[in-house]
Amino acid sequence: MERKTQDEIRRIAKAGRVVAECHRAIASRIAPGVTTLEIDRFVERYMRERGATPAQIGYLGYPFATCASVNDVVCHGFPDAEPLEEGDIVTIDMVADVDGWKADSAWTYAIGRTTPRVKRLLRATRTALDRAIKQAVPGKRLGDIGHAVASSAEEAGFSVVTTFVGHGIGRAIHELPHVENKGRAGKGLLLKPGMVITIEPILTTGSSDVWIGQDGWTARTQDGALAAQFEHTVAVTERGPVVLTEW
Numbered sequence: 001m002e003r004k005t006q007d008e009i010r011r012i013a014k015a016g017r018v019v020a021e022c023h024r025a026i027a028s029r030i031a032p033g034v035t036t037l038e039i040d041r042f043v044e045r046y047m048r049e050r051g052a053t054p055a056q057i058g059y060l061g062y063p064f065a066t067c068a069s070v071n072d073v074v075c076h077g078f079p080d081a082e083p084l085e086e087g088d089i090v091t092i093d094m095v096a097d098v099d100g101w102k103a104d105s106a107w108t109y110a111i112g113r114t115t116p117r118v119k120r121l122l123r124a125t126r127t128a129l130d131r132a133i134k135q136a137v138p139g140k141r142l143g144d145i146g147h148a149v150a151s152s153a154e155e156a157g158f159s160v161v162t163t164f165v166g167h168g169i170g171r172a173i174h175e176l177p178h179v180e181n182k183g184r185a186g187k188g189l190l191l192k193p194g195m196v197i198t199i200e201p202i203l204t205t206g207s208s209d210v211w212i213g214q215d216g217w218t219a220r221t222q223d224g225a226l227a228a229q230f231e232h233t234v235a236v237t238e239r240g241p242v243v244l245t246e247w
Contacts, residue, residue, distance in 0.1 A: 002176075003192060004170060011098070012103050012169070012170060013244045016244035018047055018103075019104070019245045020245050025042070030109050031112065032085055034083065034084055035081050036070065040079035054095070066092050067079075068080075070084070074161055075106075077091075077218050086112035089108055089109065090109055094106075104173065105233060106230065107231075121228050124156035124157075125201055127156070128152040128201040133199055136199065138192055139190070142180070142187075143186060152201075160208055161181065165181065177189050181201050181202065196236070200231030203228055204221050205227075231245075233245045
């Protein structure tokens, strides 16, 4: 896989700041009655006003600036005009391109008040991400990241979706390596300074099995269980993991 220079990591971080600012702005706007299509249009406008391009538009034919995955949608959901309701959860996933360099982050938002179990799901998914990021240091291996995700989910009593993975990122949205959400500690590709990857655990309240809708994109849990995802773009550096999309 391609290892980035310090200057290239700074360029990815510039795109990462736009993504982070978008998520911060969404957090203050998303609420019952808001539609994911409104959020999508806001994100596209927000990015363009800051000199960034919504990199997902047109990627393999994808038509939107964001993926908006509500409740049992695991990932890659299409934004639509259906108002979000009290108690829903929705994952907004986006990629910004600034001067040819990209950063990627997803966040699951609770809409209004929600149940204790949903709160535990969101907390467990965020914890899995945090634990996995701590493994993104030189000398560790990709299996350490996957092991951190899976073991964290198991401790919390939730399932991990392994159908979808994190990835390298830079000039392209998806670069090598694949960053799986399940793995054996001490196994897999050796992590080295300059690697830039996304880490993106997806946890569910039920089965980890998924199915793809007729649009060819929307992935849902087979049993209708709720799903949550948190994702950051992370650089592996000599001084430890650096989150480039932190907000």
